[in-house]
Amino acid sequence: MGERTRQVLPSVLSVLLALAVCWLTIALTRDADTATRAYLQMLWGGVGNWPAFLDGGSGTAVLRPLGEAAMKAALLTLTGLSVAVAFKVGLFNIGAQGQMIWGALAAALVGAHVSLPGVLHVPLALVAAAVAGAAWASIAGVLKLKRGVHEVISTIMLNWVAVSLVDNWLVIGPLRAVAEGASSITGTAEILPSAQLPRLLGESSRLNLGFPLALAAALGVWVWLSRTRSGYETRAVGLTPEAARAAGIPTLRRAGGAMALAGALAGLAGAVLVLGTEGRYPGSLGAPYGFDGIAIALIGNNHPLGAALAAAVFGVLRAGGTRMQLLGVHKSFPELIQGFALLFVAGRMVWLALLERRQKRAQAQPPATSQAQVEVPRV
Amino acid sequence: MFEVLHSLLFSTLDAAPALVFAALGAMLSERAGVVSVGVEGMMRTGAFCAAVAALVMPTPLAVLVGMAAGAGIAAVHGFLSIRWRSDQVVSGMALNLVAMAGGTFLLESLYGPNGTPAITQLSRWNLPGLSHVPLLGALSGHAAPTYLALTLPFLFHLLLSRTPLGLRLRAVGDKPHAVATLGLSVPALRWGAVLGGGLMAGLGGAVLSTAVLDRFEQHTPAGLGFMALAAMVFGRWTPLGAFAAALFFAFGNALRIGLASSAPWLLDLVPQGFLLALPYLLTLLVLALQGQRGHAPAALGTPYEQESR
Numbered sequence: 001m002g003e004r005t006r007q008v009l010p011s012v013l014s015v016l017l018a019l020a021v022c023w024l025t026i027a028l029t030r031d032a033d034t035a036t037r038a039y040l041q042m043l044w045g046g047v048g049n050w051p052a053f054l055d056g057g058s059g060t061a062v063l064r065p066l067g068e069a070a071m072k073a074a075l076l077t078l079t080g081l082s083v084a085v086a087f088k089v090g091l092f093n094i095g096a097q098g099q100m101i102w103g104a105l106a107a108a109l110v111g112a113h114v115s116l117p118g119v120l121h122v123p124l125a126l127v128a129a130a131v132a133g134a135a136w137a138s139i140a141g142v143l144k145l146k147r148g149v150h151e152v153i154s155t156i157m158l159n160w161v162a163v164s165l166v167d168n169w170l171v172i173g174p175l176r177a178v179a180e181g182a183s184s185i186t187g188t189a190e191i192l193p194s195a196q197l198p199r200l201l202g203e204s205s206r207l208n209l210g211f212p213l214a215l216a217a218a219l220g221v222w223v224w225l226s227r228t229r230s231g232y233e234t235r236a237v238g239l240t241p242e243a244a245r246a247a248g249i250p251t252l253r254r255a256g257g258a259m260a261l262a263g264a265l266a267g268l269a270g271a272v273l274v275l276g277t278e279g280r281y282p283g284s285l286g287a288p289y290g291f292d293g294i295a296i297a298l299i300g301n302n303h304p305l306g307a308a309l310a311a312a313v314f315g316v317l318r319a320g321g322t323r324m325q326l327l328g329v330h331k332s333f334p335e336l337i338q339g340f341a342l343l344f345v346a347g348r349m350v351w352l353a354l355l356e357r358r359q360k361r362a363q364a365q366p367p368a369t370s371q372a373q374v375e376v377p378r379v
Numbered sequence: 380m381f382e383v384l385h386s387l388l389f390s391t392l393d394a395a396p397a398l399v400f401a402a403l404g405a406m407l408s409e410r411a412g413v414v415s416v417g418v419e420g421m422m423r424t425g426a427f428c429a430a431v432a433a434l435v436m437p438t439p440l441a442v443l444v445g446m447a448a449g450a451g452i453a454a455v456h457g458f459l460s461i462r463w464r465s466d467q468v469v470s471g472m473a474l475n476l477v478a479m480a481g482g483t484f485l486l487e488s489l490y491g492p493n494g495t496p497a498i499t500q501l502s503r504w505n506l507p508g509l510s511h512v513p514l515l516g517a518l519s520g521h522a523a524p525t526y527l528a529l530t531l532p533f534l535f536h537l538l539l540s541r542t543p544l545g546l547r548l549r550a551v552g553d554k555p556h557a558v559a560t561l562g563l564s565v566p567a568l569r570w571g572a573v574l575g576g577g578l579m580a581g582l583g584g585a586v587l588s589t590a591v592l593d594r595f596e597q598h599t600p601a602g603l604g605f606m607a608l609a610a611m612v613f614g615r616w617t618p619l620g621a622f623a624a625a626l627f628f629a630f631g632n633a634l635r636i637g638l639a640s641s642a643p644w645l646l647d648l649v650p651q652g653f654l655l656a657l658p659y660l661l662t663l664l665v666l667a668l669q670g671q672r673g674h675a676p677a678a679l680g681t682p683y684e685q686e687s688r
Binding site: 025030157167168298332336338340343347348 | 414416455459463464465466468470472473474475476477478479480481483484485487488489602605606608609612650651652653655656659660662663666667669675
């Protein structure tokens with residue numbers, strides 16, 4: 001079994017097994033027929049109802065679902081990249097949610113209160129969000145590097161601090177939009193039209209600039225990690241910090257930099273949400289895309305392109321989740337699939353042991369001499 | 380004045396048990412070296428199963444079902460992290476996601492969005508003689524979990540610091556190889572601690588749906604599991620410390636809710652968001668001051684391998 005197969009196969013099998021297990025849960029609580037039809041609805045809701053389209057239906061039947069899927073995939077890609085980048089340097093970023101919250105708030109403020117032409121406004125809002133996310137992540141980075149505080153604990157705490165301060169104070173207090181007329185608005189003031197991410201397919205689909213942006217980020221991170229000196233050094237620090245230090249790599253700077261980049265990516269996710277679809281910082285950020293990022297990164301085996309691929313798959317499933325409600329299946333169902341997939345990926349060693357045994361039986365000869373090294377995300 | 384303090388203490392003691400049990404459970408697992416970020420998911424599972432079980436059986440029995448459910452989730456965690464040496468944080472977060480989405484899915488498909496049907500709550504006990512003493516009277520009129528939560532931390536303290544088993548549990552979290560040298564089984568000790576932690580977290584969740592509320596609600600436990608983690612860290616991974624921190628956080632919550640209804644003008648000066656953030660900010664501050672891993676068990680999060688030294 002080649003190294004690449006060993007990396008990819010457990011993730012693919014996990015997602016398939018999760019799909020099967022979740023199909024069973026509907027089949028058991030309802031019946032098998034409903035489960036199959038719900039899965040079909042989920043597929044059509046995610047990639048578009050191609051049969052209807054080819055029968056002469058309108059283009060929106062395909063464009064709208066694809067736009068929704070791309071929109072969700074963009075958010076999942078960015079938070080997944082955030083977790084993956086931190087993993088590469090050996091840190092577990094559970095704080096993508098908090099970093100995303102500050103990014104979203106920064107984007108909403110710049111979008112609403114700065115007036116600039118669109119060419120400059122969108123980039124400025126994106127940069128502000130990235131800086132806000134990076135700053136919040138750097139708190140955990142500094143605590144880890146200067147004081148030895150474990151990043152898992154500190155990022156969990158920082159998540160709840162961010163939720164408390166932003167959702168329960170700033171957005172309902174000082175930064176709340178001034179009500180215009182009789183209608184009271186929740187959340188911050190609406191962003192100016194110049195700050196909206198441009199829609200790519202007109203009004204028929206919500207596909208916006210966020211998706212290409214997320215793909216570019218994934219490519220960028222991949223190139224950085226695999227083709228540049230600082231990316232190489234970052235990976236070296238993640239694999240064996242001692243050896244990296246002995247080789248003269250500035251380990252503290254690489255770890256701090258990776259954590260800040262992780263925060264910036266999560267912050268960008270917040271910006272894409274606010275500038276692309278919400279139009280303001282809503283009453284509360286709602287969907288925990290930051291936590292989803294953990295699942296996406298690990299299902300993508302901490303590879304930037306793997307994360308983008310996992311995000312695309314789950315973007316499709318989650319966009320389709322709303323269609324499942326037609327059959328009385330709750331729209332959070334795809335999140336259950338995602339949770340199980342992560343659980344099965346966590347058992348990567350189980351998969352590898354099973355595959356190895358299978359292979360051994362097939363070959364019926366002594367196993368390879370070297371005990372295969374198993375990729376574990378964190379030392 | 381006494382009136383206000385009395386009602387504050389009363390609501391603190393009503394709300395604290397869930398936090399205390401979950402913090403003790405997390406502590407037990409982490410002292411044995413297994414990270415316990417899945418405590419939120421264990422609580423959610425315990426809360427759901429207890430609420431559903433209470434529909435068909437007496438509530439005290441249903442609490443036991445909730446505990447068993449928590450241990451069931453913990454068993455998955457143990458299987459992945461002890462048997463297969465998976466990353467403990469990954470496995471814990473995965474269980475959180477599954478419990479979050481699974482709880483919502485089962486609730487929606489079996490009962491609808493407003494929670495399970497109402498159940499009989501655990502009965503409250505009036506301590507005769509105490510009811511009319513000022514302040515101490517707040518001790519009277521709670522359900523059994525409150526009194527359990529006031530005694531269990533001391534039993535845990537005795538277990539960890541005064542018994543051979545406690546010494547072994549602590550040792551397996553600090554120097555597992557030394558434990559193995561004595562001929563004891565590291566996996567067995569860790570399994571025991573993880574399952575025990577699951578029982579406690581499940582109990583914490585069950586208390587939420589059988590004593591604090593009278594049903595399982597959509598968002599239960601709404602982050603209490605993470606607050607229990609904060610309490611454990613704040614209490615430096617000790618039973619009594621975690622207990623004190625959990626009581627302190629529960630008091631803070633009671634104070635915030637009390638202020639919101641009785642003195643809203645105070646909340647204009649100190650926004651609620653600050654008070655909500657306070658437990659987490661304090662925990663971060665304590666960690667930053669302690670530095671260098673603080674008092675965390677030395678082998679926390681490191682899978683045990685017989686061959687590695």
